[in-house]
Each structure stands twice: as C-alpha cells, then as structure tokens.
Amino acid sequence: MKRETREYPYDWILWSILENASKSRDGTAKEYERLLGLMPHFSDILQSMVRHGEPGIIFLKLLAEYARNCFTAHDQGRKAALTSFCLATPILYAFDVVPVSLEVMTVYGTLILKRGTSEFLDYCCEAGFTETSCSAQRGALGAYLAGLALKPDFIICDSPGICDTNANSFSFASAYLDIPFYQLSYPPTLTDERVRTYHHADFRNLISFIENHTGNTLDPDRLREVVNEAKIQDELANEIIELQRLVPSPVPGIYDLLLYGGRFMMGGRKIYTELLESMLKTARNNARTMSSGTASSRERARGLFCYIDHYTTDMRFWRWMDDNDISHLGSLLFTFWQEGAPYSKGKEDEAYRLDDSDVDAMIDSLSSQMSRMPMVKQIRGPYDAPQMWLDDVLGAVRILKPDFVAYLGTMGCRNTWGMVKLLARDLERQGIPTLILYGDSFDDRVASWEAMVDKMSEFMKLRRILT
Numbered sequence: 175m176k177r178e179t180r181e182y183p184y185d186w187i188l189w190s191i192l193e194n195a196s197k198s199r200d201g202t203a204k205e206y207e208r209l210l211g212l213m214p215h216f217s218d219i220l221q222s223m224v225r226h227g228e229p230g231i232i233f234l235k236l237l238a239e240y241a242r243n244c245f246t247a248h249d250q251g252r253k254a255a256l257t258s259f260c261l262a263t264p265i266l267y268a269f270d271v272v273p274v275s276l277e278v279m280t281v282y283g284t285l286i287l288k289r290g291t292s293e294f295l296d297y298c299c300e301a302g303f304t305e306t307s308c309s310a311q312r313g314a315l316g317a318y319l320a321g322l323a324l325k326p327d328f329i330i331c332d333s334p335g336i337c338d339t340n341a342n343s344f345s346f347a348s349a350y351l352d353i354p355f356y357q358l359s360y361p362p363t364l365t366d367e368r369v370r371t372y373h374h375a376d377f378r379n380l381i382s383f384i385e386n387h388t389g390n391t392l393d394p395d396r397l398r399e400v401v402n403e404a405k406i407q408d409e410l411a412n413e414i415i416e417l418q419r420l421v422p423s424p425v426p427g428i429y430d431l432l433l434y435g436g437r438f439m440m441g442g443r444k445i446y447t448e449l450l451e452s453m454l455k456t457a458r459n460n461a462r463t464m465s466s467g468t469a470s471s472r473e474r475a476r477g478l479f480c481y482i483d484h485y486t487t488d489m490r491f492w493r494w495m496d497d498n499d500i501s502h503l504g505s506l507l508f509t510f511w512q513e514g515a516p517y518s519k520g521k522e523d524e525a526y527r528l529d530d531s532d533v534d535a536m537i538d539s540l541s542s543q544m545s546r547m548p549m550v551k552q553i554r555g556p557y558d559a560p561q562m563w564l565d566d567v568l569g570a571v572r573i574l575k576p577d578f579v580a581y582l583g584t585m586g587c588r589n590t591w592g593m594v595k596l597l598a599r600d601l602e603r604q605g606i607p608t609l610i611l612y613g614d615s616f617d618d619r620v621a622s623w624e625a626m627v628d629k630m631s632e633f634m635k636l637r638r639i640l641t
C-alpha cells in the first residue's frame with residue numbers, strides 16, 4: 175500500500191467528503207453552482223445525487239450520518255459491529271450498536287474515490303487473505319486490516335453456508351484483529367417449522383452475544399420503536415415496487431440503490447423512512463403524469479438485474495441507464511420479502527411479517543426478516559429449487575415485465591458463477607433476453623466500465639431492445 179494512502183483513515187476520508195456533500199444544497203442554488211467549480215474531483219458524484227432533487231439530498235444526508243457513526247461510534251459511547259450487508263440492521267439499532275457493513279464501506283469507496291479501493295483489495299492479500307475472495311468485502315476490509323479505520327468491537331455475520339467467501343472474510347478479520355465473532359447460521363428452508371425453531375433459537379443466541387459484548391440488555395421499548403419504524407418502511411417500499419409495475423415505470427432507476435442502500439445502512443431508523451417517503455412522492459407525481467423516471471421522462475426499455483449492480487465511480491451505471499431511457503427495475507438486492515411485497519403474492523408463506531404484539535414476537539419477526547435478506551434467501555442452495563434464485567427472478571419478471579435481465583457480480587462469487595449460465599439458459603427458454611456481464615461490480619481493473627458499456631450496448635442492439 176502506498177505511503178500516501180496510509181496518511182488518513184479510510185472512514186474519516188469518506189465521512190469528511192460525505193459530510194460536506196450533504197450540506198452542499200443547504201445554501202442557495204447559486205452557491206451550489208459556484209461550489210461545483212471549486213471541487214472538480216467530486217462534482218460528478220455530487221451531481222449524480224443532487225440532480226434527483228429531495229430524495230438524492232436526503233440520501234446524501236443518510237450516507238453522511240452512517241459514515242459519521244462508523245467513524246465516531248466510540249466517541250458517541252457506542253459499540254461498533256463489523257457486519258455484512260445481508261445482516262438486517264434493526265436488531266443492532268435496538269441495542270444502539272453501530273453497524274459497520276464491509277460491503278457498504280466498499281461501495282462508498284468505489285462510488286466516491288476516483289482511485290477506487292484497489293489498494294485495499296490488494297492489501298487483504300498482502301495480509302494473507304485469499305485473492306479469490308469476493309471484492310465486495312475486500313474493498314473495505316483492507317483498510318480495517320491496515321488499521322485505517324475505527325477498530326470494531328465485535329463481528330457479526332449471517333453468511334456461513336450461503337456464501338463462504340463472505341463468511342471467510344469476517345472470520346479472517348476476527349482472527350487478524352483479535353475481536354469476538356458471532357456467525358448466525360442460515361436456515362436451509364424458510365417454511366419448515368423445525369428449521370424455523372432452530373433459526374429463532376440461533377437468533378436468541380446472537381442477542382445474548384450482543385448483550386455480553388455491549389453490557390446492555392435488550393430494551394423492549396427501543397425494540398418496539400425500531401420494529402414499528404421498519405414496518406412503516408416495508409409498507410412504503412411495497413408501494414414503490416407496485417408503482418414500478420406501471421409502463422412506463424415512474425420510478426427513477428437510482429431509487430434501486432436508494433431503496434436497498436438505505437435499508438442496508440439505516441433499516442429501522444427514521445431517516446430511511448424520510449427517504450422512502452420522499453421517493454414515493456416523486457414516483458407518485460411521475461405516475462400521475464404518466465412520465466417515466468428516466469432522464470427524458472420516456473421509457474425505451476425496462477431492465478432487471480438478477481444479482482447486483484455496478485458500483486463504478488460517480489454512479490455512471492445508473493447514469494448510463496438513465497441517459498438511454500432504460501428503466502432500472504431493481505436488482506436482487508431490491509427484494510427483502512416483507513409481507514405485502516408485490517412479488518410475494520401467491521407466495522405469502524415465504525414472506526416475513528413484523529409482529530410487535532410482545533417481545534418474543536418481535537424477536538422472532540426480526541429473525542424471520544434476517545433469513546429473507548437478499549442473497550440469504552436466494553443463493554442458499556440449488557439455483558432452481560423452490561424459493562430460490564430462479565424462482566425469485568421469474569417472480570420479479572412476472573410482475574415487472576422487463577425487456578431484458580442482466581447479471582453483474584464479482585469475480586470471487588463462486589456461488590453465482592457456478593449457476594448463472596443455467597439461470598440464463600432457463601430465462602432465455604422463457605423468452606427473456608439475458609445478458610451475463612463478465613466483470614466485477616467493485617473492481618474496475620477486471621473489466622473497465624467502458625468495456626461494460628460496450629457489452630451492454632451491443633446486447634441491446636443485437637437483441638433489438640434498443641434500436
């Protein structure tokens with residue numbers, strides 16, 4: 175790692191950029207315009223949020239608050255838990271623990287920093303972690319291993335069995351940083367009573383682990399507050415997805431990132447509710463005028479991403495979709511399987527329900543929410559088994575009616591690479607043009623963003639999706 179890279183803590187750099195960015199629209203429009211000229215390095219990423227109006231600005235504030243918490247947890251007298259995007263945050267917020275998601279911190283770096291996270295990716299290998307692991311964790315993990323971020327108090331992950339490379343990165347971090355570690359097991363099925371009982375018991379062990387390491391017991395009032403906030407958020411998300419079904423879709427493509435990113439960071443917190451309400455307001459207004467959420471308000475194509483998105487600098491992925499008037503109908507990360515979600519119609523037993531009737535009901539609800547998180551639900555086993563990847567993608571295709579489906583992932587993702595050709599074959603058999611993109615969503619060195627654009631453009635032309 176270059177000496178210059180070690181000069182400032184990674185989490186501090188990200189927080190200081192985001193903190194300033196989140197305040198940039200507090201002044202007048204003229205002040206903002208002048209500001210852009212003074213910060214050529216960050217003006218594109220700032221503009222990519224601000225041009226979406228209120229939801230973009232709230233998202234910036236949410237990003238800044240999350241980064242501030244990750245960086246100042248100990249100053250605030252709070253514990254910090256290193257964790258994974260697929261671990262639902264409400265239980266941590268119920269304990270006032272700061273979740274520090276490696277994947278979120280990686281995406282901060284890839285979206286905001288022109289240099290990306292390559293030095294941290296490589297540093298993990300210098301420290302002894304395998305280079306065949308997933309870049310989603312490794313992009314930020316390198317900074318934590320190098321001591322360039324706040325040292326977490328403990329680690330919690332829920333990926334063993336679902337994604338070994340994800341789980342290994344947390345177990346490596348635990349050994350390397352010498353901090354306590356809890357691995358929540360995944361339930362092999364979702365609707366079987368024996369499995370559900372086991373998972374609920376495992377979740378209670380997780381709660382005991384948090385109690386031991388925070389010195390606090392679970393406060394029922396605080397738990398209820400978080401559960402009720404999450405309930406409101408689920409209802410708002412359901413309405414946004416319902417609106418996406420319209421043709422043209424009135425939901426701007428960037429809301430894909432806002433919806434799942436906001437949830438990975440602030441699920442159960444008020445600021446995420448505020449974000450969803452603002453998104454819904456814009457989407458409803460677009461629906462009223464039958465405008466699409468794309469740049470020119472007209473929809474030329476509809477795309478669904480069957481795994482994750484591309485997190486290249488300055489959010490150029492969503493910009494490209496927008497500029498080509500392609501409605502982004504969400505990725506797999508968009509599906510959380512809350513009760514009432516349009517994709518859960520006819521599959522109600524697969525969805526979770528937040529029940530606040532008593533403490534046990536709330537704990538069991540959060541445990542069920544955890545087991546439906548993106549990746550945990552779909553990538554647990556055979557891609558074509560009931561309730562898994564193919565089933566969920568076909569369910570989303572049925573309600574959202576995309577013109578194409580595309581796969582984007584990471585080089586280390588053995589889980590999906592092992593099945594994606596079969597998934598694509600099955601989708602094509604159902605008449606859905608499907609594109610597999612050979613690149614890495616977090617590491618532009620594998621394939622440049624420009625190469626990705628070439629592939630997507632070629633596919634759109636050959637399959638006569640965009641003419």
Ligand code: SF4
Nearest residue numbers: 308337340586587589
């Ligand atoms: S992208 Fe693939 S390798 Fe990375 S965490 Fe998800 S399933 Fe695991």
